Amino acid sequence: MKNFQYVNAPDVEDAVSLLQEPGTKAVAGGTDLLTELKERIKMPEILVNLKTISDMKYIREEKDDLRIGALATLSEIELHRMVRERFPILKEAISVTATPQLRNAATLGGNLCQSVRCWYYRHPDVKCWLKDGDMCYAEDGVNSRHAIFGNSTCIAVHPSDLAPALIALDARIRIAGSEVEGELLLEEFFTLPTETHRQSTLLGAADLVTEVIIPHRFGPSNGVYLKAMERATWSFMLVSAAVQLEWKGDRVREARIVLGGVAGKPWRVREAEAMLQGQTLSEGLAQSVGEAAVANAKALKHNAYKIPLARNLVKRGLLELTRRKA
Ligand SMILES: Cc1cc2nc3c(=O)[nH]c(=O)nc-3n(C[C@H](O)[C@H](O)[C@H](O)COP(=O)(O)OP(=O)(O)OC[C@H]3O[C@@H](n4cnc5c(N)ncnc54)[C@H](O)[C@@H]3O)c2cc1C
Numbered sequence: 044m045k046n047f048q049y050v051n052a053p054d055v056e057d058a059v060s061l062l063q064e065p066g067t068k069a070v071a072g073g074t075d076l077l078t079e080l081k082e083r084i085k086m087p088e089i090l091v092n093l094k095t096i097s098d099m100k101y102i103r104e105e106k107d108d109l110r111i112g113a114l115a116t117l118s119e120i121e122l123h124r125m126v127r128e129r130f131p132i133l134k135e136a137i138s139v140t141a142t143p144q145l146r147n148a149a150t151l152g153g154n155l156c157q158s159v160r161c162w163y164y165r166h167p168d169v170k171c172w173l174k175d176g177d178m179c180y181a182e183d184g185v186n187s188r189h190a191i192f193g194n195s196t197c198i199a200v201h202p203s204d205l206a207p208a209l210i211a212l213d214a215r216i217r218i219a220g221s222e223v224e225g226e227l228l229l230e231e232f233f234t235l236p237t238e239t240h241r242q243s244t245l246l247g248a249a250d251l252v253t254e255v256i257i258p259h260r261f262g263p264s265n266g267v268y269l270k271a272m273e274r275a276t277w278s279f280m281l282v283s284a285a286v287q288l289e290w291k292g293d294r295v296r297e298a299r300i301v302l303g304g305v306a307g308k309p310w311r312v313r314e315a316e317a318m319l320q321g322q323t324l325s326e327g328l329a330q331s332v333g334e335a336a337v338a339n340a341k342a343l344k345h346n347a348y349k350i351p352l353a354r355n356l357v358k359r360g361l362l363e364l365t366r367r368k369a
């Protein structure tokens with residue numbers, strides 16, 4: 044690990060101002076960033092500790108929204124009464140994230156901004172395209188964990204379990220910074236990396252996530268998060284599906300389906316969602332929606348298994364919500 048200076052940020056404004064210095068990086072729980080520092084994947088000169096900012100760590104209800112500060116830990120969110128009662132999809136997503144110990148330290152902001160898990164990216168000696176190198180080694184290499192949608196020069200998938208669940212809930216995100224400022228849909232916060240912006244969020248170097256806002260739009264038991272993993276715990280998703288429905292009687296009034304582990308950002312499948320509108324759910328319809336969800340998927344050499352996995356998770360999610368409603 045390279046030596047660095049460590050600065051405690053007193054508040055958001057100071058943190059943003061400190062981050063404007065080149066070679067500076069923010070740290071929250073440190074569960075992802077410290078690994079990158081140890082492996083010399085990132086080598087900042089200065090680390091700005093966000094945990095000293097007292098007004099970024101809260102979970103509170105305000106009017107029709109649940110507001111969660113970026114420094115709230117995953118455990119705090121998972122155990123919060125309101126989350127368990129009103130947003131079980133989020134609780135379910137957190138309960139299959141990493142391990143209880145990691146969830147005690149990991150924060151909401153860090154989870155949404157974590158780096159990709161591509162093994163070439165994580166190798167200290169490989170300078171791939173995402174690390175400002177010239178090429179993507181996964182394209183013709185071992186790409187069994189990589190994307191089946193939206194492939195750009197980088198084919199790594201976004202690893203967060205919370206992101207698909209929060210997008211299914213139509214969450215918004217608040218950003219303070221020098222390049223991006225204000226509130227936007229979480230769905231719009233994630234991007235596919237481009238030549239000039241090689242990362243998976245809109246954030247500039249001196250921008251901070253301060254808050255996530257979840258509207259009380261959906262009924263309490265109408266969301267489900269399913270995650271396929273190589274082992275039952277402590278494992279990143281192979282594929283996941285966040286399915287959120289709003290019912291009107293026996294019919295679906297609105298559906299949101301967001302896949303994880305399939306693209307460089309959480310992947311919303313709007314064509315599949317549209318098939319559900321106004322319909323009564325049946326096994327046949329759930330199967331067709333699952334098929335529509337993967338209709339535009341394109342497998343790489345080693346990841347064709349993700350297509351039936353995604354299709355079946357969507358189908359299972361829909362049938363599970365029908366069962367819970369009955
Ligand atoms: C063994 C292991 C298993 C894991 N399994 C899963 C899993 O199954 N599912 C899953 O979703 N995740 C998983 N993770 C990732 C884990 O959830 C993240 O490491 C954690 O959420 C990051 O939060 P943090 O507060 O520790 O972030 P840090 O490590 O402090 O920071 C991570 C990144 O986010 C940036 N950052 C932090 N806070 C902010 C902010 N407020 N605004 C802007 N940028 C910010 C940092 O600069 C850094 O680039 C796993 C991690 C490990 C080590």
Ligand code: SF4
Pocket residue numbers: 159161162163164171172173174178179180181182196197198199
């Ligand atoms: S998939 Fe992305 S992170 Fe992995 S080697 Fe290619 S450019 Fe690098």
